[in-house]
Amino acid sequence: MADEKCPLPHADGQVGLQALQALWQKRSPLGALEVMQSEVGRAFQLNLPGFRPAVLAGPVTNRHLLVTGRDQLLWRTEADPVTRLLRHGVLVEDGASHDYLRAQMDPVLQKPQVAPHVPQMWQYTDAITRHWRDGDTLDMLDEMRRVALLILIGTLFQVDFRPDLERLWQPILKMLRYIAPGLWVVWPGMPRPGYQRSLQAVDDYLYQIIRDRRTDVAQGYVGEDLLTRLVQNPDMSDDLIRDQLLTMLIAGHDTSTALFAWMLYLLGRHPAAMAQVRAEVDAVVGRQPPTLAQLGDLAYLDLVIKETLRLYPPIHVGNRRAPVDLTVAGYHIPAGTRIMYSIYLSHRDAEYWPDPAAFQPERFAHAERGQRPAFAYVPFGGGPRNCIGAAYAQIEAKVVFARLLQQFDLTLTGPPVHAYMGATLEPRPGVFMHIRRR
């Protein structure tokens, strides 16, 4: 730990060069960040033209940023595209406004409230896989996005998205490109062609389903879903509801898409693990659709989910702002600094994860789990502002994979992938798999 008031270290010329080489080899800035962590340490400052964030990783600073020191930090940055897009969504609010919105939505996303959605989760999976043909080679990044979109909107809003999926596909992708890291960091006013039209299309859709649900409720509709709950709250305007729906739509489907695509990629690369998951699904679930009661017995699938989230956390970094001068783990962080806590680097720290780049689901088995400190593993963040959809996402992953693997043999065929920093961490250029119905 550094002395009080010690400034964050940054890379000297030699390390900078190594970082550039890693960036080139891994085709991702993540390679450069890994070099920084191994050569400079768990806390450092990036020193790029116009972009000088503090990057922190590891259990000590994770705990500080997520729990003990969280009240000193701001989540919202007005000029960031994610704030412009989500406006007053729970993800980009601070203080009482955040806490109020979170309290409105938390109850709907608790495990007992998610459980009744299990049948819709496998039915919407089927709605996509129904179109798969024996011998097809498909990009699972796209297919899993379709599945995740139908499930999210179908369960949380109780709206069937199938009729609008193809029409809104490009506008949704456009929004994800809008919030992905990019040149806007140093050039906030950069032109974003086509974005306004896409935003309008998605907004039109969201405002329409809000109006429709208001009409349904006035006519006696009763529902426990998120949309109905928000519509029934007299303090929530259409604008504020739109902000929450869009937040859930983006945060809730793009993350699951990335998780499912990475799981398929890793299982495709490790046929023995794929065979083990399939054997478990056959033994526990058989040929009938999965039920909630069976999910707890899919123990190996659970390890695969955890290990995938470790290696490729869909949200690989959390962004904060220091409103005043701060001291974190002994380092001085001046007011105004952008702080990024790196989930990716935390999950690849060799001190806590032997052979960190290796896919080893067993490392999450019971006996080994106890050896790691809390906050070394933070795929869903932590503390009071952890992921509101964590229970939902884990149930969804099990249902989707049980359903996929009981019906299909999937073999990886495409080129090697690299981790692309989009709105989430995505396997690019895609996860191409050969399909055979079992």
Ligand code: HEM
């Ligand atoms: C594999 C799936 C998912 C992963 C890995 C994931 C990851 C995360 C992480 C790391 C955070 C905290 C970010 C930070 O500290 O800055 C977060 C927050 C959040 N997530 Fe997720 N998430 C997933 C699924 C979902 C789902 C399904 C939903 C909605 C149903 C959702 C909605 C949210 C929201 C609204 C927040 C902000 C919570 C707040 O600030 O109070 N996420 N998620």
